[in-house]
Amino acid sequence: MSMKELFGKVFDQEAKKVAKQLAETITITMVGDVNAGKSSTINRILNQDVAEVGANPGKTVQISEYDYGDGVVLADTPGLNDIIASHSDETRAYYRRSDIILFFLNAAGTVYSETEKQALAFVASENKKLIIVLNKIDASDDVPTQVAYIREQTNHAYPVVAVSSRTGENIDELVHVMLALAKDNEKELLLAKKLRDRASVANRWILTASASAGGVGASPIPFSDSIALSALQISLVLKLASLYDRRLTKSNLQDMMLPLITTTLGRTLAGSLAKVIPGVGTVVGGAINAGVAASVTAAIGYAFKAVFEKDMSLDAQLIQSLFKDFLKKEQRRKK
Template structure:
């Protein structure tokens, strides 16, 4: 082991176990996503768009949805489709509010082509927020409406800017990725983001989100560790990123291979200049990590692992070096 990193093996073992246990525990939890809104506001079609799969039947007519419907997706994810707002207020309100209380996130649907945030909708929102404030307001059918920025501001003004507003079109798919990001924001705080992410078809955008986030966290840690410095914070971030990305792509990484990747990146002689060059070919990375070498190494490592998973390349130090060299070659051509 390189001088100054004599405790690396023991530290790595502890970190790898801790991060693996955290992720495995998250995957055993139950995730409940509730949807509320008038019939034909696009609840079902939105979920189908989000998951890129026909999970919920669409086309309900007014008055049809009078009971709460639990739609089980995979083993641990449940979508809850509630009655229309008028039905919620008149019947089953106690039962429905109990579902909202137990939900991890509530998608509150509004119809951009209708009366946005009517008196009854605002009343219902205020009832829901008494039991759960993890709410995302979904402004659907923006393809059939005008002046969307004005509608968003109207919603924000009348809800005191308490909740994110996601303007989408479940028919065309516009802004579905924006809604996905808002969902991930809420679920990250509850340590349930990996559970949803592993079931999303859009792996690349989730991976990019995690990589840039880890790069920012690494930049906050400080400079790349040198012998004698505290390398634990950076190693912890990078090990966590490796395991998360491998879980996302359903390609488990062994402890030995993960150690190889960390050693090659942090302790090895690939060099600071290499990472500063690599990061130039990664969109958006520079603004996040600034001049931090620790941030650059984390981002470069993350994108290399993402590339390797997407192209079925075995995770080991030799392959990692080849991917880094490919990134550098691309940067020189650019």
Template sequence: MEFNKEEFEKSFDEVFEQKSEEINSQLDRKILITMVGDVNCGKSSTINKLMKEDIVSVGAKPGETIHIKEIPYKENIIFVDTPGLDDVVKENTEVTLKYYKNSDVILFFLNAAGTVLSENELNNLKEIEKVSQEIIIVLNKIDAADDIPALVKYIQDHTEYKYPVTPISSRTGENIIMLQNKLLDVLEKKSKDIMFAMNLKEKASIANRWILAAGVSSAAIGASPIPGSDFIPLIGVQVGLMLKLSTLYDKPISKENAKELLIATVVGNAGKTIFRQIVKIVPGAGSIIGASVAGATTVALGYAIKYMHENNIDLQVEHLKPIYEMLLKKEKEKEKQQNCDGDDNDDNNITSV
């Protein structure tokens, strides 16, 4: 089976439109992130550190947070500060529970320097999980506590390992990226992660996350036993990655430019009229070699685009291609080294036996 230029372009156009629509639909959605915890648990400072901007006033005193407070951020993100249910004015309990139910994610704060997961806090958590299970437990102030792993295990044991526990310090910024990733995990399930990601100041770790995930997906496609059948899925992964990175860095890319970049790099057949089976594009498709090459080409493409966006280099073929080829060479060398290390380990295991 062969893919001619017209078929390729038609398939590319369909994939580009589909991926563009998926991303654009995210940008119209609202994100509701609700915070719950005592006044001294560092909710406000955590949000400020996460977004790298003073969007929430800090220094609330006991008794001040007895009502729900909405904190809009940009156009489509709303942070909601709520007290524990035991501190809520009784007539507001139903309203508070409604916020929890409608939230995309709930950040349940605990103070590592205080009494971690007190009876009241555990009761609050049990009431909240009746209306929502999209909960991330944030163990803050780890810079002022000892034996954090023991505290994390204590929380996990007493919450039946239902929710991720993220130990952070909103004062020093330790593990803020971990919290960012946990939030993205939840929002990705709701198709709202791109909207949240593009509003974060720290974009490099998000780009890396997307690039590596796309590499894994491409490797799985490259290992397909039927060369040629997964040509379109591979394009879908790579086009989706290009569009996500361009959205993340707020550097729009046109369909024609994206097509040209993909042909000149991954496909490698710019100017030719015939696009052959995917085995021609991904040598060894249907094998471990095919998987590694498919993953390597996607990862190299992603890192090249990321590099250019971060360094304000125009996303043109003549600029992208040398960077892509350099990164692709590195990815292949890394893959080769990993395979060699694996062979050495196998040899060692045989020897030890």
């Protein structure tokens, strides 16, 4: 298989995965006592103010859906007493089909009251994809004790994230935990696209792909190496493009990426050839240098991210020069 054919094959496969994710819907359901800060927290996280923020307790009286567009739906549920009192099939079904449940506790009030305990038991009986969000930590003077208490009371069954939607403290961590849950359902991209802070998601993806690329370099089978590595790199760029709402065609991306991918493969080829056993024709040992694979993958990610972020037009030469700069930075960082 030529590099071009390989690229085409991998592109189709990865583009299909992205398209499949984007055709889904992700439902995030918020549960919590009135005034816990559900609406404020969501407004902090998402790049769109849809949920109403009100100072009147009990403003939200039934399950209200807010459509954020592009497959992101947010559900605001009634107060806890209503949840416990109703136990209706309708609410059960709603919890069951939610992708993420955010269970809010108010650090400025009584944390994990009997009512909250009962409500959590009810919700968790339907769905375990639940995150406990302890909000308003700016208004509490003993957050660690509160967090420890919640963890102990819930048998460490769910992540507990302490945040302040007022100051923004730890909102990053909450987003990270939400993305990890969404990833399990292959809905990470849907959520990521709607986030206020897309750059930090992009950076995490780049670092993850780079680390995996380093792992690929350790595989002893050279051809599977190049497929796996190209898939990683192409998948990363397609995800980044989608994150920043940029369209990429196969030939367009091929022109920009082939030279970069060949950099990884080319640099190691010289080394690998020396390892061919005469008469057997097999390459022995890590055909792709792990360090090179990791830095090249990171540099590819950062180059495309820079172009997408600054909304520059895609151009092979620009990508090439950004790539070279980032690769130098990566290699300097490693020394």
